[in-house]
Amino acid sequence: xxxxxxxxxRARRILTMNPARPEATHVAxxxxxxxxxxxxxxxxxxxxxxxxxxxxxxVLMPGLVEGHSHAAEGTFWxxxxxxxxxxxxxxxxxxxxxxxxxxxxxxxxxxxxxxxxPTEVLAGWGLDPIYYGDRRVVRADFDRVSxxxxxxxxxxxxxxFNVNTRALELAGLMRPGVNHPGIPLGSDGLPTGELKGPxxxxxxxxxxxxxxxxxxxxxxxxxxxxxxxxxxxxTTATDLANLLPDDAVSMMARVTGEAGYPVRIVSFxxxxxxxxxxxxxxxxxxxxxxxxxxxxxxxxxxxxGSIQGFSARLRWPGYYNGAPNGLWYTPPEAxxxxxxxxxxxxxxxxxxxxxDQATEMALDCLEGALLDQPARDHRFTLQHCQLADxxxxxxxxxxxxxxxxxxxxxxxxxxxxxxxxxxxxxxMRMNACATALASGVPLAxxxxxxxxxxxPLFTAWCxxxxxxxxxxxxxxxxxxxxxDALRTITLGAAWTLKLDGEVGSIECGKRADFAVLExxxxxxxxxxxxxxxxxxxxxxxxxxxxxxx
Amino acid sequence: xxxxxxxxxxxxxxxxxxxxTGKTTLVNRLLRAADGQRLAVLVNDFGATPVDRDLIVxxxxxxxxxxxxxxxxxxxxxxxxxxxxxxxxxxxIERVVLETSGVALPGMVASAVTLLPAYRxxxxxxxxxxxxxxxxxxDAYLGDTITRQLGAADLVVANRCDxxxxxxxxxxxxxxxxxxxxxxxLPATRADIAPDLLLGLRDAALPRLSATLTTPxxxxxxxxxxxxxLDVPANVDITELGQRLSxxxxxxxxxKGILNRLALHVVGQRFEIDSAPAGARxxxxxxxxxxxxxxxxxxxxxxQASLSTSxxxx
Numbered sequence: 001x002x003x004x005x006x007x008x009x010r011a012r013r014i015l016t017m018n019p020a021r022p023e024a025t026h027v028a029x030x031x032x033x034x035x036x037x038x039x040x041x042x043x044x045x046x047x048x049x050x051x052x053x054x055x056x057x058x059v060l061m062p063g064l065v066e067g068h069s070h071a072a073e074g075t076f077w078x079x080x081x082x083x084x085x086x087x088x089x090x091x092x093x094x095x096x097x098x099x100x101x102x103x104x105x106x107x108x109x110x111x112x113x114x115x116x117x118p119t120e121v122l123a124g125w126g127l128d129p130i131y132y133g134d135r136r137v138v139r140a141d142f143d144r145v146s147x148x149x150x151x152x153x154x155x156x157x158x159x160x161f162n163v164n165t166r167a168l169e170l171a172g173l174m175r176p177g178v179n180h181p182g183i184p185l186g187s188d189g190l191p192t193g194e195l196k197g198p199x200x201x202x203x204x205x206x207x208x209x210x211x212x213x214x215x216x217x218x219x220x221x222x223x224x225x226x227x228x229x230x231x232x233x234x235t236t237a238t239d240l241a242n243l244l245p246d247d248a249v250s251m252m253a254r255v256t257g258e259a260g261y262p263v264r265i266v267s268f269x270x271x272x273x274x275x276x277x278x279x280x281x282x283x284x285x286x287x288x289x290x291x292x293x294x295x296x297x298x299x300x301x302x303x304x305g306s307i308q309g310f311s312a313r314l315r316w317p318g319y320y321n322g323a324p325n326g327l328w329y330t331p332p333e334a335x336x337x338x339x340x341x342x343x344x345x346x347x348x349x350x351x352x353x354x355x356d357q358a359t360e361m362a363l364d365c366l367e368g369a370l371l372d373q374p375a376r377d378h379r380f381t382l383q384h385c386q387l388a389d390x391x392x393x394x395x396x397x398x399x400x401x402x403x404x405x406x407x408x409x410x411x412x413x414x415x416x417x418x419x420x421x422x423x424x425x426x427x428m429r430m431n432a433c434a435t436a437l438a439s440g441v442p443l444a445x446x447x448x449x450x451x452x453x454x455x456p457l458f459t460a461w462c463x464x465x466x467x468x469x470x471x472x473x474x475x476x477x478x479x480x481x482x483x484d485a486l487r488t489i490t491l492g493a494a495w496t497l498k499l500d501g502e503v504g505s506i507e508c509g510k511r512a513d514f515a516v517l518e519x520x521x522x523x524x525x526x527x528x529x530x531x532x533x534x535x536x537x538x539x540x541x542x543x544x545x546x547x548x549x
Numbered sequence: 550x551x552x553x554x555x556x557x558x559x560x561x562x563x564x565x566x567x568x569x570t571g572k573t574t575l576v577n578r579l580l581r582a583a584d585g586q587r588l589a590v591l592v593n594d595f596g597a598t599p600v601d602r603d604l605i606v607x608x609x610x611x612x613x614x615x616x617x618x619x620x621x622x623x624x625x626x627x628x629x630x631x632x633x634x635x636x637x638x639x640x641x642i643e644r645v646v647l648e649t650s651g652v653a654l655p656g657m658v659a660s661a662v663t664l665l666p667a668y669r670x671x672x673x674x675x676x677x678x679x680x681x682x683x684x685x686x687x688d689a690y691l692g693d694t695i696t697r698q699l700g701a702a703d704l705v706v707a708n709r710c711d712x713x714x715x716x717x718x719x720x721x722x723x724x725x726x727x728x729x730x731x732x733x734x735l736p737a738t739r740a741d742i743a744p745d746l747l748l749g750l751r752d753a754a755l756p757r758l759s760a761t762l763t764t765p766x767x768x769x770x771x772x773x774x775x776x777x778x779l780d781v782p783a784n785v786d787i788t789e790l791g792q793r794l795s796x797x798x799x800x801x802x803x804x805k806g807i808l809n810r811l812a813l814h815v816v817g818q819r820f821e822i823d824s825a826p827a828g829a830r831x832x833x834x835x836x837x838x839x840x841x842x843x844x845x846x847x848x849x850x851x852x853q854a855s856l857s858t859s860x861x862x863x
Binding site for chain 1: 567652691
């Protein structure tokens with residue numbers, strides 16, 4: 001009987017995340033799994049091998065795990081990127097950040113000139129006018145690009161569209177008397193071109209290329225998403241809120257099953273338009289369709305909205321600028337019912353809570369559900385959980401909950417949180433990674449891509465440095481060490497997905513998933529962590545150089 | 550984009566209120582009382598049977614066919630998509646009844662509906678449980694949601710009044726009046742309110758009061774209401790009339806008037822003016838209100854006071 005070939009990779013340094021053997025120089029791989037990690041002499045004991053020196057000058061880490069992203073990031077790259085900060089597309093091209101509204105308009109004009117038909121729509125994404133002072137973006141700005149084609153640009157937050165006059169006409173909104181809180185009117189009584197909130201956005205979405213069909217079941221998008229993962233060292237990534245209709249599941253299973261697909265996708269079924277019984281039943285059935293590279297069977301629940309959209313639910317004293325409290329997206333009865341049933345059936349539930357009142361509600365609901373349905377190892381996770389205070393982290397620990405915090409917010413919107421949404425004190429304690437770890441709460445950190453760019457090492461940099469775009473440091477006492485940050489983007493995130501037995505560390509028996517780095521994240525200065533150069537990944541023993549995807 | 554329909558915009562009745570307040574019971578009453586009117590009932594989810602089983606003719610994914618030509622669809626987070634597609638998919642539909650989720654703010658849902666030119670908001674009904682609403686309003690999590698729901702109501706249905714003694718009911722109704730100062734408040738049991746309050750009044754006909762659906766032991770809902778029908782001179786200013794009938798004090802719960810090819814719809818504190826359906830008889834006003842509350846003189850005075858200025862002075 002012949003056994004499968006063994007490859008031993010030699011590396012400059014291997015950071016294993018296994019405290020029993022924290023670093024090594026060689027890792028042996030067979031059948032896509034790790035046979036062992038350690039000195040060559042030890043590994044040679046497994047039998048004949050091929051020594052691969054490709055990584056002799058590289059640093060290996062466990063493949064990075066993105067615990068909260070959306071495959072839609074791959075879809076969005078079909079639109080024109082108009083964000084404030086440089087961002088790398090799936091092909092590796094870096095799109096420079098737009099420095100002014102004028103810059104945004106110029107870029108749209110450049111793309112517009114290349115469009116053939118005068119009515120073809122022009123769509124963009126990533127716009128973030130808070131960086132351009134007080135002036136709002138208005139339809140006249142985009143009318144300078146075109147008056148014949150509809151133009152729509154989604155804001156970075158995903159909660160606002162800016163459109164031109166043509167798009168408003170097509171949506172039937174270019175009329176006086178529009179009376180909606182999400183549609184500001186100009187002095188002429190007509191919409192300014194800004195559309196906030198899902199309802200107002202839906203009405204124009206279809207006319208500017210953001211229709212639902214375009215966004216669902218997007219095969220090309222799923223492929224582009226994988227390229228982004230490779231460029232960022234990610235080998236397991238969540239697609240955290242999918243409706244997972246049958247045709248999408250089939251497509252995802254087919255694409256991720258292709259020999260060259262480089263990422264394990266963990267797709268959660270969004271709890272929406274179903275009863276708790278229906279969604280848990282669906283999750284159980286989906287779980288049976290899981291493959292190695294497509295993991296199904298978990299549920300994502302939305303408890304509230306977003307902080308910068310003022311739709312997150314905050315406890316007293318509420319928003320710093322006096323805005324009314326946000327919205328509940330799911331009634332507590334439904335949350336409790338879902339938790340109870342999911343605990344009973346062993347289905348994993350992750351709950352989106354941005355505001356601290358939403359976090360409190362989720363804790364209350366889980367506490368009640370656990371009384372009815374005790375469960376030893378549920379790993380229910382609060383996603384974002386941005387405003388949780390120390391007492392809430394202590395409760396999470398007692399209830400066996402995990403937290404997946406959102407440190408990227410500090411960089412992108414920390415100044416806005418400080419000045420407007422929650423005020424200085426709470427802005428400093430937001431995404432309290434240090435408190436979470438000190439409280440014993442299993443911790444992950446995330447990008448929520450496409451809301452912020454996919455890139456666990458950047459997210460780790462945010463958790464370590466807590467720096468805002470303007471250079472302010474928000475709450476040094478909540479900063480965590482580089483070592484802790486690296487653990488959260490590997491084993492930490494894997495734990496929240498119940499995958500820590502398979503991925504997240506480099507040790508015997510686990511999947512041969514590695515992030516291959518040019519620089520050593522433990523040697524580089526902590527404030528340069530985001531600049532660590534990434535060669536690519538190894539996923540299931542297959543090599544994926546970023547420059548070859 | 551959906552165009553304005555020939556018969557005027559599709560009226561949308563928004564039914565809000567927390568879980569367990571009787572929204573589904575009310576929806577089923579409306580379906581049973583539709584009497585040939587083709588309703589599209591939109592619900593957030595097909596939860597614990599959105600529609601009584603005996604009403605369902607067939608089921609096809611997100612749509613249930615209901616006897617009498619009505620349908621019931623679940624919209625989840627796709628309310629706008631569902632509404633945008635409906636007029637084309639089902640041109641026969643005459644009215645939409647939109648049941649919001651328990652934590653939704655019906656005022657926000659209604660303002661979203663106003664963005665679609667094919668529709669007009671006919672009224673916002675907020676259901677509360679008369680026994681629990683004040684406790685709910687004090688709830689740290691849900692209190693502000695409940696009071697914001699009430700603040701947007703045109704009609705508040707205080708349901709489950711049979712579970713409340715008279716003294717606390719009086720207090721609760723008074724409290725509701727402070728939360729929804731402009732809304733009309735209707736005490737009810739088992740969501741038994743006259744369907745015509747929500748389904749609209751037939752042109753130039755007496756309201757079709759619910760006569761067949763009395764619940765044993767409960768008073769016939771029809772006996773709780775009164776209706777009026779009167780002629781309206783052609784020189785009445787229809788906007789003025791709408792304002793006066795929807796103002797507190799007239800006891801008007803619902804009114805419909807056809808005048809000079811325009812239709813006036815009043816539901817509680819809300820009025821809307823739309824184009825009149827073809828062939829509708831002009832110069833008639835039909836009004837419905839709670840028995841003993843509907844003030845015929847106040848209604849007549851409202852009509853008089855709405856005569857256009859030139860004639861009033863002359």
